[in-house]
Amino acid sequence: MARNGVGARARRKEDSRFLYGEGQYIGDLRFPRMREVAFVRSPVAHARLNAVLVPERLRSAVFTARDLAGVLPLKAVSPLPGFQISEQPPLVVDKIRQVGELIAMCVADTRAEAEDIAAQVALQFDELPAVTDMIEAQKPGAPLVHDTVKGNVYVNVAYDGDVESVAKTAPVKVTRRLRTSRQVMSPIECRGFIAQWDKRLDQLILHGATQFPHVVRSGLAQVLQIPELKIRVVSPDVGGGFGYKAVLAGEEVCLCWLAMRADYPVRWLEDRREMLVANANCREHYYDITAYADRTGKILAFDAKAAVDTGAYSSYPFTAAIEASQVSAILPGPYDIPVYRCTTAAVATNKAPQLPYRGVARPGCCYAMELVVDAIAREIGREPHEVRDVNLVRPEQMPYDNVTDKHFDSGDYPQLLRMAVEAIDVDAVRARQRRGEGDGRLIGLGMSMFSEQTGHGMTADGKRRVLYEQTFARLTPDGRLEIRAGIQSIGQGLETTLAQIGSEILGLDIEDIQVKLGDTELSPYSSGAWGSRGMIWAGGATSQACKELADRVARIGAALLQTEKASVSLRDSCVFGPNGSVSLRAIAQAYYLSPNELPSDIDPRGLEVTNGFSPLRLTGIHTGAAHAAVVAVDPEVGAVEILDYVVAEDAGTLVNPMIVDGQIFGGTAQGIGSALFEQMTFDKQGQPLASTLADYLLPGTAEVPNIRVLHMETPSPYTEFGIKGVGEGGAIGPAAAIANAVNDALRPLQVEITEIPITPRRIVQALAAQRRTD
Amino acid sequence: MKPSRFDFVRPASLNEAARLLGEAGGVAKAIAGSQSLGPMLNLRIAQPELLVDLTSISELTAVTEHRDHVEIGACVTHADIEDGRIPDPSLGLLSFVAGGIAYRAVRNRGTLGGSLAHADPAADWISAIPLLGAELLTQSSRGARVIAAERSMVSSFVTTLEADELIRAIRIPKMSPRSRWGFCKFNQKVGEFAHAVGGILYDPDNRRFRAVLGAIETAPIIVADATTLFAGPFGPDLDKRLDVNAVLALLDAKAVTDEYTRQLAPVALKRAAKQASAS
Known part of the structure; x- marks a missing residue:
């Protein structure tokens, strides 16, 4: 049998239907009598809405905030101290706060x-001055986006350190003001939902492209004020998530409200x-950083003031604090920084709410930190990778708690750096730069490093454990394995990798394992697919469930082999005893179909298990990477070509290295978008x-x-198999590495x-x- | 978004199409490859009451070769030209330009005449076709016209075509065998609209030395006598003789003030000149 357990480069089980165009997305689903929804959206960014004028003959086809009586506004509240609460009504009640608002x-x-x-x-409104810049928004007298959010700052997240005492004596000081643009996360499939009421089950059924059907169900129950029992959320195939499908927003709330009253299914695509x-706005940070260092480039103190343009609303469920809290907490990166001070403001503006895009704040933090590291290197005339090396947390310091209390569980950052330096061949690039290019282009080399807190399980204030993950595993009567999890695959191949974990433990071929995901009715509760948590949490839960199942299988196998359980072992989908073996299929058949062959005291809980997992530490599993880029810049026209790109990544034990490569390729492509292409601008x-x-x-x-x-x-010492998270990493490093490379190329032009x-x-x-x- | 309601007809002849457009009194739009009009309909930027589909009119896909020119039907696609399925009067310039338009899927459907009629200032043909000294042969219910390509486009999305007037074909003079050309388009990514276009055409036998500066947010600048830009006639290392100030003066005359465009335009022309004069 082909080995396709943990570590195998198994082909993805789900790809056949995708490659043949047979995936089932919201746009593919058809229900009898289904009708379609379009929204009237705000044409302006900030206004008092006085009236919505609906022609009388269209009255039965148009619904406004007045109709949505009984629906509560979405309210995403961070536990962070000082967080100023705001509400997001599904449809505008009296004040418009962004273009495109429902x-x-x-x-x-x-x-x-x-x-x-x-x-x-037709709309009647009085326009108000719009707040469009996160720095201007914080100035006294700026128009307020929400009356309840004083100073237009949802929350300030601060770490304090005694920078002044270092500043007096530090020989090197560099200051940079850095910006990242507002981006739009762009899965191929946009969002979409179909809502209908099932009269037999007396239940609302929402089909939606979502990364976390169980979270959507809880959120809907809150705002619609109905029991969760009355809601089923089904996520069919999802054409890319990236965080854009880890929200609950007004469109689906409105759709559900309508489905509860109408006798037809309704869809919004x-x-x-x-x-x-x-909708899909994200990123947009501002940093004002001063770093103090010694002559080797060792950072002595780091002083940052940051802002994130959080937009018009605190999006559900991750709140308006997620980006800012991560900026302050994660900015130190993989470095041992003794003195650190940072304040980050989550600023309200009249733009679409900032949503948690792949990597959340990390690409911006990495960009800011790594540009400052390069600036220090330039200031003291050293190779940037040497300055990185001086500052990295060493492997012998593991486990290591950094200046913001991030707990690095394991890893070797200097080794990642060496791997990247060697692969990109720094010396060869420097020699090429000295030679010059025949076409007049300028060559640049840039690197970046980061430590990524993956699969964490705490609230932003670090006080509460908020996440759960369970998996259901059943040995079917014909001896195959069914795995059900509440997480959803958004392209990352969970139908394969969870099967690989089942295969690792029960010895079945992954062809005999089916993974079913994304349906609240069919799966245990799950916090969903985000934060690079899938394999750590759902993989861990699958491991636990399969181990318990293996234990029950071994008991039955031992009974069939007429031996003690302690004397049997499970491998290659068989239970082996001292004098023979019995296959999982024979065990399943005996249990379900001929129980008369089994002793009467057999475990009545059967061959179905729900079990859960959480890592031994909930503060996250730290993954690390070094990115290196070589670019050619055409100074006449500003064109940038990426000539070479290397990622050295430590994602712990790889369940499927091919899928991990795919995650890194895709994330890096998105990071290239951040670096060179993507910006949503506003007037x-x-x-x-x-x-x-x-x-x-x-x-x-x-x-x-x-x-x-x-x-x-x-x-990782804290997870099943030593798995670390890897879904987001690819997107974190490129903006920093490429920006450093471009600046290296432009250095001769100052x-x-x-x-x-x-x-x-x-x-x-x-x-x-x-x-x-x- | 989806288009607003419209009627749709697919006439079989040019006269029928011209009659339908004439009778519609300005509420109709002709549609061919639908690569520009299609998105505009979907975004409801265009809301015509009638669409007159030209894709079944065989005379619009006809290509005829004559002694000194080739007449290309307006509905010939970019891909037809890119792949060399029609006679080439341009020593490869047309297929070079065609291959740089958008993406293959767009080139498979988008048409030469449609692009010229649409007159997006950042598109390719609106610069390349006037560079070649081509003429547009048009048809309306009032009869036929011949319009010099360089006088067709007025400004961004504005041409001298009447609302009900169709481009029937594009008449392109044959370049003599000793001719040289260069064409340089800048964009940040494959398939994107141009940030700058520069083109050079040198045809000694027909005594033509022309240049074009395109993607300047308005109609391209056609320089009928390019010696003014290069301080003299066509020759080797032409790019080294480009008079950047002369280019900037042309941009001044068109009120092109954007710093980026003013930097790129002379570079595009310089690189086109290099391509044209390379040995």
Whole structure:
């Protein structure tokens, strides 16, 4: 039998249906008498809504906030001290706070007809001055986005340290002001939902593209004020998540409300324009950093003031605090920083709420920290990788608690750095730079490192354990394994990797294991797929459930072999005793179909198990990586080509190295988007300036280079098999590595870019500004 | 989004199409490859009451070769040109430009005439076709016209075509065998609209030395006598002779003030000149 347990490069079980175009997404589902919804959305960013005028003949097809009596506003409250609470009504009640905000729901037989209706709904409003910049928003006298959010700051997250005492004597001081642009997370499939009421089960059924069906169910029960028993959430195939499908928002609340009253299913399928303009906003940080170092580049103190543009609402369930709290906590990265001070403000603005995109705040933190490390290296005239090495947490310090109390469980960061330095061949790149290029382009080398807290299980205040994960495992009467988990696969291959864990423990081929995901009715409760937690938590729970199942199987096997349980072992899908073996199939058949062959005291709990797992430490499992990029910059037109890209990654024990590579490739592609392409800009009135993918640029196949991935496997002491999280890592490093590479290339021209994405326009303008100062 | 309601007709002849457009009195739009109009319909930026589909009119996909020119039907696709399925009057310039348009899926459907009629300033043909000294042969219910390509586009999305007037074909003069060309388009990613376009055409036998500066947010600048930009006639190392100030003066005349465009435009022309004059 082919070995396809933990560590096997097994082919993905789910790919057949995807490759044949037979996946089932929300857009593929059809229910009898299903109708379609289009929303009337706000055309302005900030206004008092005075009236929604619906033509009388359309009254039965249009629903406004007034109709949604009994539906509570969404309220995502962070436990962090000082968090200022705001509410997000599913439909605007009196105040518009962003372009694209939901004002009315229109229903018709087709989406086009629903849009026709929406076009006939008129709005009366008084526009208010819009708050569009996170720095301006904090100034006294700035218009308030929410009356309840004083100073437009949802929360300030601060760490204090005695920077001043170091500052007096530190020989090296560098200061940088850095910005990352607002991005739009862009899964191929936008959001979409179908809501209907099942009269037989007396239950609301919501089919939705979501990363966490159980969390959606809990949220809906709250705002709709009905028991969770009355709600089933089913997530069919999900065409990319990236955090965009880890929210509960107004559209699905409205849809459910309507389905509870209408005798037909209703669907809303988000289109790309809605996604870009109204919904999928993320990133956008500002950093003002001063670092103090000695002459070797060792950081003595790090002083940061940061802001994140959190937008108009505290999105459910991750709140308006998630990004800011992570910025302050994660900025120190993989470095041993003795003195640290940072305040990060989560700022309310009249833009779409900031949602938790792959890596959440980490790509921004990594970008900020790593640009400062390179700035220190330039200041003291050392190779940037040498400065990194001076500051990295050493393997002999593990486990290590850093300056923000992050607990590094294991790993070897200097080794990751050496792997990347060697693979990218720093010396060869430097030699090439000295030679120069025939075409006039400038070569640059950039690196970045980070420590990623994956699969954590605590609230932001570190006080409460909030997460659970269980798996249900059943040996079927024909001796195959059924695994059900409440997490959902959003492209990361859980139908394969959870089967590999089952295979590892029960010895079955993964072809004889089926994994069923994403349905609240069929699975134990799950916090869902986010935070690089899937394999740590759901993989761990699957391991626990299968181990318990193995134990029960061994008991029955021992009975069939007429021996003691202590004398049997399970391997290759058979139970072996001292004098023979019996297959799992024979055991299952005996248990279900011929129990007369078994002793009467056999365990009545049967061959079905639900068991759970949480890591031995809930503060996260720390994964690390080093990224290295070589770029060529055309200074005449600002073009950047990535010539080489290396990722050295420690994700602990790899369950399926091929799938891990895929995660890193995809994440790196998205990081290249952050570095060079993606930005959602706004005018002074808060109008988003891109509404199609012709205006909002994503990297395409031609813009993503061959990415060389090197693995180091340091098992975590706190998880099953030593697994660490890896879903987000790829997206964290590229912006920093590429920005450092571009700045390395532009160094002879004395230009340093401090804002991403580094577009041709940004390079050309920076060079022109430099020429003017010459 | 989905389009608002419209009627749809697919006439079989050019005269029928011209009649339908004429009778509609401005509420109709002609549609061919639907690669630009399609998204505009979906976004409801365009809300015509009638769409006149030109894809069943065989004369619009006809290509005829004549002694000194080739006439390309307006509904010939970018991919037809890219793949060399039609006679080439341009020593490869047309297929080079065609291969750089958007993505293959767009090129399979998008048409030459449609792109010229749409007149997106960042598109490719609106720069390349006037560079070649081509003419647009048009048809409306009032009759036929011939419009010099360089006088067709007025500004961003505005042409001298009447609302009910169709481009029937594009007449492109044949370049003599000794001709040289260069064409340089900058964009940040494959498939994106151009940030800058520069083109050079040199045809000694027909005494033509032309240049184009495109993707300048308005109609491209056609320079009928490019000696003014290069301080003299076509020759080796042409790129080294580019007079950047002369280029900037042309941009000034079109009120192009964007710093980025002003940096890129001369570079695009310089690189086109290098391509054209490379030995």
